[in-house]
Amino acid sequence: MTAGTLSAPIAPSDTRTGRRDGFGQLLRAEWTKFRTVRGWVIGMIVAALLTVLMGLFAAANVNIGCDINGQQNSGRGCEPYVPLGPGGEAVQDSFYFIHQPLAGNGTITAQIVSLTGEHVVLTGPQQATNNGPDMTAGLMPWSKAGVMIKENTKRGSAYAAMLITGSHGVRMQYNYTGDVAGMPGAVTASSPRWLRLTRSGDTITGYDSADGSHWTKVGSAHLALSSTVQIGLFATSPSYVQTSTSFGGSSNNGGPSQATGTFDHVSVSGSAPANNWTGEAIGGGGPVTGPGSQGGAPTGPLTQPYHPSDGRFTATGSGDIAPLVGDAQGAPTATVEQSLTGAFIGLIAVVVVATMFFTAEYRRGLIRTTLAATPGRGAVLAAKAIVAGLVAFVAGLVACTVALAVGVPMERGKGEFILPVSTLTEARVVVGTAALLAVAAVFAVAIGAVMRRSAVAVTTVIVAIVLPFLLTVLNVFPSGVANWVMRLTPAAGFAIQQSIPHYSQVLTASNVARGTYPLPPYAGFAVLCCYAAAALGLAFFLLRRRDA
Amino acid sequence: MSEALHAEWTKLRSLSGTSWLLVAIAVLTAAVSTAAVAATHCPASMSCPVDTTKLSLTGVEFGQAVVAILAVLAISSEYSCGMIRTTLSAVPRRTVVLAAKAAVITALVMTAALAAVAGSVLAGRLILPGHGFTTARGFAALSLADGPTLRAAAGSVLYLALIGVLSLGVAMILRDSAVAIGSVLGVLYLFPIIIGLIGNEQWQHRLQRWTPVSAGLAIQATKNMRSLPISPWSGLGVLAIWAGAALLAGGITFRLRDA
Numbered sequence: 001m002t003a004g005t006l007s008a009p010i011a012p013s014d015t016r017t018g019r020r021d022g023f024g025q026l027l028r029a030e031w032t033k034f035r036t037v038r039g040w041v042i043g044m045i046v047a048a049l050l051t052v053l054m055g056l057f058a059a060a061n062v063n064i065g066c067d068i069n070g071q072q073n074s075g076r077g078c079e080p081y082v083p084l085g086p087g088g089e090a091v092q093d094s095f096y097f098i099h100q101p102l103a104g105n106g107t108i109t110a111q112i113v114s115l116t117g118e119h120v121v122l123t124g125p126q127q128a129t130n131n132g133p134d135m136t137a138g139l140m141p142w143s144k145a146g147v148m149i150k151e152n153t154k155r156g157s158a159y160a161a162m163l164i165t166g167s168h169g170v171r172m173q174y175n176y177t178g179d180v181a182g183m184p185g186a187v188t189a190s191s192p193r194w195l196r197l198t199r200s201g202d203t204i205t206g207y208d209s210a211d212g213s214h215w216t217k218v219g220s221a222h223l224a225l226s227s228t229v230q231i232g233l234f235a236t237s238p239s240y241v242q243t244s245t246s247f248g249g250s251s252n253n254g255g256p257s258q259a260t261g262t263f264d265h266v267s268v269s270g271s272a273p274a275n276n277w278t279g280e281a282i283g284g285g286g287p288v289t290g291p292g293s294q295g296g297a298p299t300g301p302l303t304q305p306y307h308p309s310d311g312r313f314t315a316t317g318s319g320d321i322a323p324l325v326g327d328a329q330g331a332p333t334a335t336v337e338q339s340l341t342g343a344f345i346g347l348i349a350v351v352v353v354a355t356m357f358f359t360a361e362y363r364r365g366l367i368r369t370t371l372a373a374t375p376g377r378g379a380v381l382a383a384k385a386i387v388a389g390l391v392a393f394v395a396g397l398v399a400c401t402v403a404l405a406v407g408v409p410m411e412r413g414k415g416e417f418i419l420p421v422s423t424l425t426e427a428r429v430v431v432g433t434a435a436l437l438a439v440a441a442v443f444a445v446a447i448g449a450v451m452r453r454s455a456v457a458v459t460t461v462i463v464a465i466v467l468p469f470l471l472t473v474l475n476v477f478p479s480g481v482a483n484w485v486m487r488l489t490p491a492a493g494f495a496i497q498q499s500i501p502h503y504s505q506v507l508t509a510s511n512v513a514r515g516t517y518p519l520p521p522y523a524g525f526a527v528l529c530c531y532a533a534a535a536l537g538l539a540f541f542l543l544r545r546r547d548a
Numbered sequence: 549m550s551e552a553l554h555a556e557w558t559k560l561r562s563l564s565g566t567s568w569l570l571v572a573i574a575v576l577t578a579a580v581s582t583a584a585v586a587a588t589h590c591p592a593s594m595s596c597p598v599d600t601t602k603l604s605l606t607g608v609e610f611g612q613a614v615v616a617i618l619a620v621l622a623i624s625s626e627y628s629c630g631m632i633r634t635t636l637s638a639v640p641r642r643t644v645v646l647a648a649k650a651a652v653i654t655a656l657v658m659t660a661a662l663a664a665v666a667g668s669v670l671a672g673r674l675i676l677p678g679h680g681f682t683t684a685r686g687f688a689a690l691s692l693a694d695g696p697t698l699r700a701a702a703g704s705v706l707y708l709a710l711i712g713v714l715s716l717g718v719a720m721i722l723r724d725s726a727v728a729i730g731s732v733l734g735v736l737y738l739f740p741i742i743i744g745l746i747g748n749e750q751w752q753h754r755l756q757r758w759t760p761v762s763a764g765l766a767i768q769a770t771k772n773m774r775s776l777p778i779s780p781w782s783g784l785g786v787l788a789i790w791a792g793a794a795l796l797a798g799g800i801t802f803r804l805r806d807a
Contacts, residue, residue: 039727054742061748334747341745344738352730359726363628454726455617455624462733463613470737471584473744476606481587513744 023383026374030387037360040353044391047349048399054342055403056410064415079415082324083156083283085176086224090419092238093155093176094285094319097148098277099232106270107198108147108231111212112164113312114262115187117143119240120255120288135288138240138257139166142322142507144173145235145261145315147195149204151225155283158223160204161234161321162195166259170195171505172206172218176323179505180219182208192264199229199270212265231268232277235261235315236285238322238507256288258318266313277313285319322506324419325516334418335515337429337497339407340400347440348462350395354388354441355457358448367548377543381449385442385536392441396434404430421499432496432525439493439525439532440465446535450542464531465490472512483518490531492517495524552639552648559631560622560652569618573660573708577611578667585672590680590687599771600687601700604672608704608765611664612711616732619653619715624725632807642802650716650795654709661708665701696770703767703784710784710791711736714760717794721801735790736761753777760790 034040066078085091102108117139146163160174162182170182170193187193194209205220237259361367374380404426412418421429444461451457468491472482486492495517502508508516517524560566584606590596626632639645673690681687692698714735719728739759743752756762756777766776766783773779778786 043727058746058748061746061751063748063750338745338747341742344741345734348730348734348738352726356724356726454724455621455729458726458729459613459617459733462730462737463610466733466737466741467610467613470741470744471606471609473741474609476584476603476609477587478589 023379026379026383027386029373030380030383034357034387034391040356043349043353044395047346047353048395050349051340051342051346051396051399052403052406054345055339055407058341059339059407059410059414062411062414062416079417082417083154084420085156085323086158087175087177088420088422089176090324090417091156091176092283092320092322092324094281094283094317095234095236095321096279096286096315096317097150097153097230097232097234097282098279098313098315099148099150099153099230100268100276100278101228102149102199102231102268102270103228104270105199105201106231106268107196108149108268109194109196109212109265110147110233110263110267110313111192111194111265112145112187112261113189113192113264115139115143115145115164115166115235115259117166117237117257117259118288119237119257135258139259140237140240140257140507141165141167142320142505143237143257143259144171144321145259145263145317146233147197148230148232148234149197149199149225150230151223153230153280153282158225159321160197160206160221160223162197162206162208162218163234164193164195164261166237168505170208170218172221173321173505174204174221175223176321177503178221179503180206182206182218183210183216194265197231199225199231231270233261233263233266233313233315234321235259235317236319236321237317238320241507256318258288258316260287260314260316263313263315279315281317283319285317287316288318320506323500323503325500325503325506325508334411334416336404336408336418336421336426336499337433337515338418339403339411340429340433340497342403343396343400343433343437343497344466346396346399346437347465350392350437350441351444351461351465352458354392354444355448355454355461357384357388358445359452359454359457362452362548363454371548378540381446381536381540381543384449385445388441388445389438393434393438396437397431400430400433419500425499428521429497429499432521436493436496436525436528439528440490443490443528443532443535446532446539449539450535465493465528467491469494469512482512486512486518486524487527490528492519492524493528495519496521549644549648552644553651555635555638556645556648556652559626559635560656563625565621566618566656569614569621570656570660573611573614573618573657574663574667576614577607577661577664578671579607580610581605581607581668582671582675585675585679588676588679590685592680596680596685597771598681598687599769600672600676600681601669601690601697601770602768604668604676604690605665605700605704605768607664607668608707608768609761611661612708612736612761613733615657615661615708615712616715616729616736618657619712620719620725620728620732622649622653623716623719624723624728627723627807628725636807643799646720646795646799646802650713653712653716657712658705658709661705664708665704668704669697669701699780700768700770703780706784707764707767707787710764710787711760713791714787714794717791717796717798720798721794735759757783758786760787763787 064078066073082090083093118135119138121134121136143166144163146161148161150159151157158175162172164170164187169184172180194212196207198205202222203220206218207215208218209215237257239254240257241254447461448457468485468489472486498517498521581604585604669690715732718732722728740761743755746752763778763783764787766778767780769776
C-alpha cells in the first residue's frame with residue numbers, strides 16, 4: 001500500500017443535465033476520487049481479506065481434546081450434550097423434580113415454608129468427605145424452589161414454574177428465558193409463600209399468595225404442551241462462583257451449590273390426579289451432599305421424597321433452569337461472533353483509508369479545487385462521509401459474511417460447541433459489524449477533517465476505538481470501571497457483536513473477552529454513532545470557519 | 549555524523565508539533581496511569597492479586613501511540629513536503645541520515661518517557677496506599693530503590709524508546725504517515741487483542757512470547773514471575789529484535805529507493 005496520489009479532479013459538470021452542483025454529482029465525484037487511488041482500493045480489499053483470514057485461522061486452530069473414562073478423545077467425540085430449549089437456544093436444565101403425570105387441565109398448589117442452601121467452601125484446604133465436598137450454609141441469589149408444570153422429564157422440554165428465589169423474591173419463569181417478578185422478599189417460617197400453577201389448554205397461569213386464600217396472578221405463559229404433562233415440586237441452585245480480577249487476568253473459581261425447599265399443603269387438582277410421586281434428578285441435578293449423592297456427583301432417582309411423618313415434602317437440587325450464556329462456569333462458551341475477531345484488523349485498515357480520504361486533499365492541495373467546485377463545505381463533508389461509510393460497509397459485509405459462513409461450520413466440524421442463535425441474530429451480528437466499520441469510517445473522515453494531519457487523526461480514531469477495548473480485555477481496570485469504559489467510549493460499539501443476550505435471571509459478569517458487554521447491542525452501537533455524529537459536527541464547524 | 553545529528557535535531561526542534569508530542573507522551577502516559585491507579589481499590593475483606601508496579605505503569609499502553617506518532621512523523625513529514633530531497637542533498641549517505649534520525653528520536657523519546665514513567669510511579673506511590681494497598685497487607689509503597697520496580701520503570705523507558713525505533717523503521721518502509729501509523733498501531737494493539745480473544749492456548753502462548761507489545765511489557769511484571777510467558781529481559785529483547793528488524797528493513801529500502 002503506497003502513498004495515495006490524488007489525480008482525478010472532480011467532474012465539473014454533468015453534460016446531460018448541465019447542473020453543476022447536485023449532491024448526486026458530488027457523490028459521484030468523491031466516489032471517482034476514491035476508486036482511482038489504487039492504494040485505497042487495495043487497502044480495502046486487503047482489510048477484507050485479513051478479516052476473513054483471521055477468522056479462518058482461529059477456526060483452523062480449534063483443538064478440542066478430552067478424557068472420557070480414561071480414554072483420550074478429540075474433536076467431535078468430545079462434544080458435550082447441551083439441551084436446546086423450545087426457542088432453539090442452548091439451556092441448562094438440571095434440578096431435582098418430585099413429579100407425577102397430569103392428564104389434561106389441572107392445578108398444583110403448595111405452601112413453601114423454607115428455602116435453605118449450601119455452597120462449596122473455596123477457601124482453605126478442600127476436605128472432600130465421603131458425602132461430597134466441604135459445604136457451608138448459604139443461598140445463591142438465584143437458588144430456586146417451587147412448583148412446576150413440564151412437558152416431560154427430558155432436558156430442554158417446555159415448562160412453566162412458580163418459584164421462590166434466594167434473593168429475588170417470588171418469580172414466574174417459563175421456557176428458560178421467561179421471567180416475571182411476583183411477591184418480593186424471602187421466605188421465612190413466619191412468612192411462608194403460597195404458589196399455584198394452573199394449566200388450561202396451552203396456557204399456564206401462575207399465582208402467588210401470602211396466606212393461601214388471597215391469590216395474585218403473577219403472569220401467564222403459552223406453551224406447546226402434550227395432553228399429559230409432568231406436574232410437581234422442584235429445587236435447584238446454580239454454581240457458586242467467586243471471580244477474582246487481577247491485573248492481566250481474571251479467574252473464576254467456583255463449585256456446586258444446592259438448595260433445599262420444604263413444601264407443605266401440596267395439592268393437585270385436575271382430571272387425573274394420580275398422587276403417585278416420583279423423585280428424580282433431572283440432568284444430574286440432585287443433591288451434592290448427603291443421601292443420594294456419591295462423593296459430590298449428584299445421582300438419581302431418589303426414593304422417599306415425601307415425609308409421611310410430618311406431611312411435608314423436601315426437594316434438594318443443584319444446577320439451574322436457565323438459558324446457557326457465554327461466560328457460564330464450566331460450560332461451553334464459544335459464540336458465533338468469535339469468528340469475527342478479524343474485524344479489528346479490518347477496522348484499522350478502514351480507519352487509515354477513511355482518514356486519508358480527507359487528509360490527502362490537504363496534502364496535495366486538492367481541497368482548493370474541491371471547494372472551488374463545490375463551495376458548500378457541509379456537502380463535501382457529507383459526500384465524503386457517505387462514500388467512505390458505504391465502501392467500508394460493503395467491504396465489511398462481504399468479509400464478515402464469508403468469515404461467519406465458513407468459520408462457524410468449520411469450528412462446529414472440529415467439535416467446538418458454538419451456542420446456537422437464530423439466523424436473524426447471525427444477520428444482526430454480521431450486518432452490525434459491517435455497520436460498525438462504516439461508522440468508524442465516518443468517524444475517521446470527520447476526525448481527518450478536524451485534524452488535517454493524517455498521523456494524528458489516524459491515531460486519535462484507533463486509540464479511541466481500540467484502546468479502551470484492549471485495556472478492558474487485559475483486565476487493567478476493576479470490573480466496575482471496565483463496565484463504564486465499555487459504556488462511555490467509542491469501544492461500546494462492539495456490543496453490536498454480542499449474539500447471546502443478557503438475562504437478568506442468570507448471574508453473569510460482563511466480560512468483554514468472553515463477548516458480554518454492559519450495554520445492549522443497539523445501545524452500544526448508538527454510543528459509537530454519537531461519537532461519529534459529534535465529530536461530524538465539529539468537522540462541519542471547523543471546515544466552515546477555517547480557510548482550506 | 550555530528551553534523552547530521554545536529555541537522556536532525558534542528559529539524560525536529562523547530563517543528564512546533566514535536567514539543568507538543570513530547571509533552572503529550574509525558575502527560576498522557578502519567579494521566580492514564582493515574583486513572584488506572586485511582587480506579588483500583590482493594591477492599592479490606594478481599595485478597596487482591598494486583599501487581600501494583602505494573603498497574604502504575606498502565607499509561608505506557610497509551611503513551612506508545614504518541615511515541616509512534618512522533619517517530620512516524622519524523623520520517624513521513626519529510627516525504628510529504630519533499631524535504632527529504634534537501635536532506636539527502638546535504639547528507640548523501642543514507643545510513644548516516646537514518647542513524648542520526650534514530651539517535652535523535654531515541655534521545656527525545658527517552659527524555660519524555662523518563663518524565664512519563666516517573667509521573668506514573670509517583671502516582672502509584674501516592675495513591676495506592678490510600679486504596680487499601682498498604683504495607684501491612686503486603687504491598688510496599690512503590691519505590692525505585694526496590695530492584696524489580698526499578699527494573700520495571702527503567703525497562704518501560706527502554707520499551708518506549710524501542711517502540712520509537714520500531715515506528716521509525718516502519719515509517720521508512722511505508723513513507724506515508726497514515727499508512728505507517730496505521731500499521732504501527734496495528735502491530736501494537738492487534739496482537740494483544742487477538743491474544744485476549746483467541747481460544748487456542750498454544751497460539752496464545754506463542755503470541756505472548758513473540759509479539760512486540762506482549763513480550764516487551766513483560767518487563768513491567770514484578771509478581772507471579774513464574775507464570776510469565778517470557779522473562780522480563782528476554783521479552784524486551786524480543787521487542788528489540790522487532791525494532792532492529794524494522795530499522796534494518798527501513799534502512800535497506802531507504803538505500804534502494806529513490807527519495
